[in-house]
Amino acid sequence: MKKIIFMGTPHFAVPILESIVQANYEVVLVVTQPDRPVGRKRVLTAPPVKEAALKHDIPVYQPEKLKDSYEALFAYDADLIVTAAYGQLLPKELLEHPPFGCINVHASLLPKLRGGAPIHYAILQGEKETGISIMYMAEKLDAGDIISQRAIRIEEEDHVGSLHDKLSEIGAHLLIETLPALFEKTNDRIEQDETKATFAPNITREQEKIDFTRTQEEVYNHIRGLHPWPVAYTTHEGKTMKVWWGEKSINEYPSKRAGEIAHVDEEAIDVVCGDERAVRITEVQLAGKKKMSVKELLRGNKQLFQVGQVLE
Template identity: 60%
Template structure:
């Protein structure tokens, strides 16, 4: 029986680990990030993959730095190491020791969108498809040889959350289907074309801010490319307002970018964008409050949202 070490951390990794549990292979160790403080109360919380591993009574290792503890992983004598959104670069010794190598499940069609936020960037860039790549890991970021790929369509209403789930499930199925071919050595990997490489580095705080000078379709992609995390925001009334959801409005409006030009049935407000088209905002989170519909916000604060107000700096 082949011995697998699985390395992953967030929710994306969980369906992949659970699918591996249904295969004929033995998962001898799960490696994940250390427990971290979460939320406003900074409660130390284990990563989702750790919770799953413990449910199946699989040994768990949580090194702060792999370079300090990689020998503990090799002590389990893995035939293959599989990673999925683990969160650290693997040292050369880990890459080279397993007989069948180290395989990564990456959420893009490489060489597009290398890096830690490929799902966000696929939507931010308005792509109509993305996918899963299984690749042999290399020392360079997401640059290893491609084993197999599978495309996934991006619907116009998809956001990071829905696309995340589609890709995670696709990755789990693709990996389970491909592992027998890897072990049978029936795979002919293909090198990536470096000239086509693009990058999807982790989202920074300033990227969450909406620029109302952009066209309405770009801003719509921005909102769904930040939903449900980390969430797009704009400035309003001396503070910040998170914009959880909105819809494109293809009417042409007079007004400055960021200006509220209409209140629609007390359920949404329309903001003018840089191309003079509108964005109909339906869910918000004012500073210091919980996420709510615009209807709920208007009921509680009927005088706060009016036409003529300009959002943004």
């Protein structure tokens, strides 16, 4: 039985770890990020992958900086290291150690969207498809040779959460399909075309703010490309307002300013975009308040959103 070290941290990696266990490979160690404080009360919380590993009685290792303590992994004599959204780069010495190498399950069709937020950028940039790439790891981020890929269509109503879950499951299935050929050394190994590489660095706070001068399509993609995390925002009456969800409005508003509220009804508000079309905002979070539907908010305060107000 082949011995595998699995390295991953968030929910995305859990089905991938589970698939390896269910396929009867021996997972000798799980490496994940340290427990972190979460929420307003800063409760120390284990990463999802750690919780999954402990259910299967798999030893867990949580180095703050892998580069300073990677030698501990050598004692496990693993045949292969599999990573999925681990969150740290592997040092060269570790990459070269396992007989069958180190592979990564990445949520894009490489060489497109290398980096830590490929699912977000696929939606933000209006891509029509994305997918999973399984590739050999190299010292350069997400630049190793591709072993296998599977594409998936991005649906009009998809958001980061829905696409994340689809890609996680696809990654789990594709990995199990890929491993036999890898261990038999009959797998493909396709070099990435560096001229086609694009990048998806982690989302910054500045990127979360909606720019209503963009087109309706771009603003809609912005909202769903940050839903349900980290969530897009704008300002309403000078205060930050998170925009959790919205849709494309069928209405057009010529001669209205970008960001102007052009229509209010019981369910939503129409906010004008740069192409005189609008997004229909249906769920928001006012500063210091919980997330609520626009319908709920207007029931409590019908004057909260007014035609002519401008969201900055």
